[in-house]
Amino acid sequence: MTLRNLLISVSLAGLFSLGGEATAASHDRISFRRDPGRLLLLVDGKPMGTYVYENEKILRPYFMNLKAPGDIQVTRHCPPRAGLDDDDHASMHPGLWLAFGDVDGYDFWRNKERVKHVEFLEEPTAQGNEGSFAVLNHYIAQGRIVCEERCDISLRLLPEGHLILWESVFSSKEGEFAFGDQEEMGLGVRLATPIPVRLGKGGRIVDDRGRRNEKSVWGKVSLWCDYAGPVGDAFAGVMIMPSPRNFAPCRWHVRDYGFMAANPFAKKAFKAGPAARTVVAAGQSLSLRFGILLHSAKDEDALDLDKVYREYSKMESAR
Secondary structure (H helix, E strand, O other): OOHHHHHHHHHHHOOOOOOOOOOOOOOOOEEEEEEOOEEEEEEOOEEEEEEEOOOOOOOOOEEEOOEEOOOEEOEOOOOOOOOOOOOOOOOOOOOEEEEEOOEOOEOOOOOOOEEEEEEEEEEEEEEOOEEEEEEEEEEEEOOEEEEEEEEEEEEEEEOOEEEEEEEEEEEOOOOOEEEOOOOOEEEEEEEOOOOOHHHOOOOEEEEOOOOEHHHHHOOOEOOOEEEEEEEOOEEEEEEEEEOOOOOOOOEEEEEOOOEEEEEOOOOHHHOOOOOOOEEEOOOOEEEEEEEEEEEEEOOHHHOOHHHHHHHHHHHHHOO
16 A cells, blocks of 8 residues: 555544644645746645755655745755855755665765656645555666666644655665665754754754653664754754664764764764664665654744654554
8 A cells, every 4th residue: 555545544533642632624725836856835825845866966766945834934045045044964865865875885875876756646736635656666787787776755734843754665676675774864954044952052863762862862773852942932853763564773964063863874973883774685676654744833842852753653554
């Protein structure tokens, strides 16, 4: 069952209510607009973000300029605005992305090899508070396809925020391939300029065990991690929830300067044991699933992050 069908079935069952149902609208709230190399995500006709699948400098698909409810941007501008945003890692930290510094020894995180968009397997469709699409990507290094990825994306508008459900399935028709052991592996996000901890303006990183900020969270295993801070009159940010159905729990590569990544592959890179090598045999596949909540509220305590995760976990276990 695809994420799209799962989301629809869960919605009908009322499982993912997260403490209340979204207000019904007389028109479609989520919509999509196709432009060359990109897909614009709209909520009530206003941009919520952009999925980019062709770019000359960033050689892999990604989401950029993502917004939480209230038209509050929670990822750094892509490209960074001169004089307004930090411009470090500009081509590696475009917004929200899934990438790997080592697949069969090739580096797809730092744009040394290309993840090529092949086609839309499911065209973007939307109805009311829900929308979805699916793509096929090829991981190409030195002229050969190392592996392919089917990526299913579903969106849903909730009282707690804008939810992105992400499923990527990796396989190869040619033979086995392997994911290596690096910090730079997994689902990453670069937070908007007002949010980072290092500014000292109230931004914070927190996980399900209550550990806070880079010193306490980096390299640790946790069920979820949230990076948020004051943006104007709101407290806004991004919560990443790795699925409990993934092959391994995630360790967190987090930085006080505004970066967070969920990494299920590395051990040695996080000083947690010998180097790991995750092999996908010929004819087999590896699936990674995440829930990403773009949220904004009046203050830090207004959103129950544990409750959000419990409801997400229920939905995942209902597959």
